[in-house]
Amino acid sequence: MTTASTMGRRRRWTLWGLMAVSAIGIVAFAVPPYLSGDPANSNLDINPDAAHHYLSLMVHAVPSGLALLIGPLQFLAPLRNRYLRLHRVAGRVYMVSVVIASVAALFAATFSVSGFPAQVAFYLLTAAWLYSLAQAYRCVRRGEVRLHRIWMIRNYALTFAAVTLRLYLVIGMVLRKQYTWLTFEDVYTASVWASILINVVVAEYVIVHRVVASSARRRQRRESASATSAVTSRSGGQDG
Numbered sequence: 001m002t003t004a005s006t007m008g009r010r011r012r013w014t015l016w017g018l019m020a021v022s023a024i025g026i027v028a029f030a031v032p033p034y035l036s037g038d039p040a041n042s043n044l045d046i047n048p049d050a051a052h053h054y055l056s057l058m059v060h061a062v063p064s065g066l067a068l069l070i071g072p073l074q075f076l077a078p079l080r081n082r083y084l085r086l087h088r089v090a091g092r093v094y095m096v097s098v099v100i101a102s103v104a105a106l107f108a109a110t111f112s113v114s115g116f117p118a119q120v121a122f123y124l125l126t127a128a129w130l131y132s133l134a135q136a137y138r139c140v141r142r143g144e145v146r147l148h149r150i151w152m153i154r155n156y157a158l159t160f161a162a163v164t165l166r167l168y169l170v171i172g173m174v175l176r177k178q179y180t181w182l183t184f185e186d187v188y189t190a191s192v193w194a195s196i197l198i199n200v201v202v203a204e205y206v207i208v209h210r211v212v213a214s215s216a217r218r219r220q221r222r223e224s225a226s227a228t229s230a231v232t233s234r235s236g237g238q239d240g
């Protein structure tokens with residue numbers, strides 16, 4: 001018989017699988033053009049006035065890809081519980097990757113030829129990426145594991161914007177065939193902003209419904225169990 005909790009577990013595994021597979025897919029598709037060292041392979045237009053534009057994309061894309069791949073493993077509770085050392089080491093690699101990728105992203109955003117609205121989005125994304133990472137680190141150092149988890153959900157949701165951005169770009173390019181007045185820049189800018197905003201909303205939804213609600217349910221169960229045992233021991237005392 002399939003219980004509600006089995007269905008919930010199955011749904012969680014399916015969502016985790018989708019997240020992991022799409023992260024691998026985007027890394028396999030987006031990162032290789034920046035491994036060759038040849039600006040001609042870049043998927044993005046390179047700024048002719050910035051000598052180090054392609055270099056900034058290289059230094060950004062490789063650690064970003066690593067962070068995108070490590071993230072799903074860090075959320076696996078069985079792996080975390082059994083191999084805490086591995087979780088810690090992978091967490092450090094993730095952190096260093098995000099820091100390097102963020103610094104390079106600042107250069108990439110500055111050299112970008114994708115337009116001012118997209119550049120603003122990338123600057124804000126970098127700030128939020130670093131801030132949520134710093135908060136997650138601060139919390140785990142203080143032993144506040146639940147808060148660490150919450151901040152890492154926020155942080156990885158921002159990392160995952162790399163996946164949703166490319167998904168929205170594909171949707172936008174399909175829509176552009178119908179709505180011919182849309183320029184590529186319109187589609188790109190809208191996709192960059194949508195990838196950030198929608199991921200932030202989804203992360204907050206997950207935090208409220210999974211992390212906060214589940215610990216509230218646990219607390220409620222604990223309270224009602226201790227109330228029941230208090231009543232039982234009181235009535236036991238009266239019987240005796």
Ligand code: HEM
Binds near residue numbers: 044110122
């Ligand atoms: C979440 C924080 C991130 C920020 C702030 C950020 C920032 C940027 C910026 C500013 C650019 C240049 C865009 C342009 O000129 O239009 C860029 C491009 C790129 N980013 Fe990121 N990025 C982030 C996450 C990631 C992740 C997780 C990946 C992992 C695959 C990634 C891979 C790339 C690649 C491959 C490019 C080159 C463009 C392309 O060929 O698609 N980025 N990023």
